[in-house]
Amino acid sequence: MIQKIIIAILALFVLSTSVFSQSLNLKNFNDKNSGLISELSLDMFPKHPSSHQEVLFKLKSFYFNLNFSETVVYFNGKEYKKGVGLKEFKIKTGKPGERNLIQVVVRDPKGKIHTKKVEFTPENVGLVYEVVDPNVPFGYKGKSTVISNSKVNIFAFPDFVSKSGKRIDKKSLIYTWYKNGEVDNKASGFGKYKYEVERMPARPSDLYIDVLVTDVTKKKVAKNKIYFSPEFTDVQFYSLNQSLPFTFKNVVKNGVLKTSDKNTTVLVVPYFMDMSEDENLDYTWKINNKRYLHNPGDKRDRLVFLNDTNKKETILNIFFQLKNDYRILQTAHKNLKLILKSENQDEVLNQQYYNEERSKKNKNSGLGGFFGL
Structure with missing residues (x-):
């Protein structure tokens, strides 16, 4: 009896499947x-x-x-x-x-x-961004990081092909730009393949930019998005001396620099900050919690320290801060512990040497020092 029921169910399943497929x-x-x-x-x-x-x-x-x-x-x-x-x-x-x-x-x-x-019909559109006026030292090969308050340009590169097989000019397409999901009507329109972000938001805020590209017939459509999570600007200390010119290997690690050189130059390099307008930049140096060379006209990016050979060891706590008054969220600061050790306590620097080094320091001060090392 059970076998007959099973056979009947299988027959019904086969029949229903056959009817379904037909x-x-x-x-x-x-x-x-x-x-x-x-x-x-x-x-x-x-x-x-x-x-x-x-x-x-x-x-x-x-x-x-x-x-x-x-x-x-x-x-x-x-x-x-x-x-x-x-x-x-x-x-x-x-x-x-x-x-x-x-x-x-x-x-x-x-x-x-x-x-x-x-x-x-699937279509493609690529998105590429560039950070406007980012500061990086000469020889830096990495991509500029997007930081808070930075200006960023975004470019759309649609890959539309006509029926004849020719690529359609991006200037003849229609672009609709979205900022965090909302249409930016001013930035959208015919041939507007470039989108400008005047000021990136501050962390932890993120930014989403979408673009919808269509041809005039609305039959060709492509969409893409790009996501930004702005970082904070940064500064790095580098150590220099007469025998050691600037290289990226000179970076001071872990905030501590030990040296027994007669003179040591401490160079500070900001990364990715907008430094296109010099008058908007405010430099502050502190040595052992006391302000040093803090005035609007002094744009010093380095200090020269002479080793006192009368002492076994001199410890200096150095603080540096750089602010962009136009882009107020672009502020960076860093601390450095400089330890000057003397190899020969009997050696005393003469006044002439001190004056020469002081003269060199004044000549090398300023923003241009990054690229003229």
């Missing part, structure tokens, strides 16, 4: 049933996919139960996926500018046929 195909597809007013919806994520990207499709219906409905999915005219209770599926797009057609045929539990289609 009854649902593209012959059942009806464009009239695929309009906006339909008992079946098909959503696509992302809405504007790029080439070679995985796209998620979701079927929904508030009129019948998809869990007990039979569904067949066709991708560019070929059967792609089918099943009972099929509610979502993924498809990977092809080359840019290549047409993609998704057709879905569904038979609900009452036997009614529903159809839906989505047609799209």
Whole structure:
């Protein structure tokens, strides 16, 4: 008896599968049933996919139960996926500018046929940014870091190809820019492939910039986004002497510099700060908690320290701060513990040597010192 029941169930399953595969195909597809007013919806994520990207499709219906409905999915005219209770599926797009057609045929539990289609052409748009007027020392090969209050330009590079195979000029496309999800109407429009951020927000605030690019027919569409998490500006101490010119290896690590040289130059180098307007920069030096050379006209980026050979050891606590009064969030400071050790206590620096070093120090002071070492 049990064997007969099992055989009957299997026969029913085979029969229903056969009927399912025969009854649902593209012959059942009806464009009239695929309009906006339909008992079946098909959503696509992302809405504007790029080439070679995985796209998620979701079927929904508030009129019948998809869990007990039979569904067949066709991708560019070929059967792609089918099943009972099929509610979502993924498809990977092809080359840019290549047409993609998704057709879905569904038979609900009452036997009614529903159809839906989505047609799209994946397009690409790249986003590149540049930090305007970032300060980095000569020879620095890294990319400028985006810091609070910095000015940043963002450029869109769409890769749209016409039917004739020619690349469409980016100046002839329409750009819609979004800042943290809201349309920036002033920055959007025909040929506006450049977006300017005058002042980056302060941490911990982040910034999202999206761009939607279309051609004049609205048939070619591409979207992309770029994310910024601005850092704080930074300064680094470097040690110099007559035999050791500036290199990145001279950076002072862990905030402590020990030396037995007769004279040591401490150079400070700010990174990524906007230093295009010298009058907006405010330098502050402190030695052992006392201000040293703090006045609006003194833009000294280094100090020369002479070793007192009468002492075994001299410890100096150095503080440096640099502020940009125009971009007030661009402020950096650092502490340095300078330990001057004497190898020969009997050696005493004469006044002439001291005066010569002081003269050199005055000549080498100023912002231009970064590049003239």
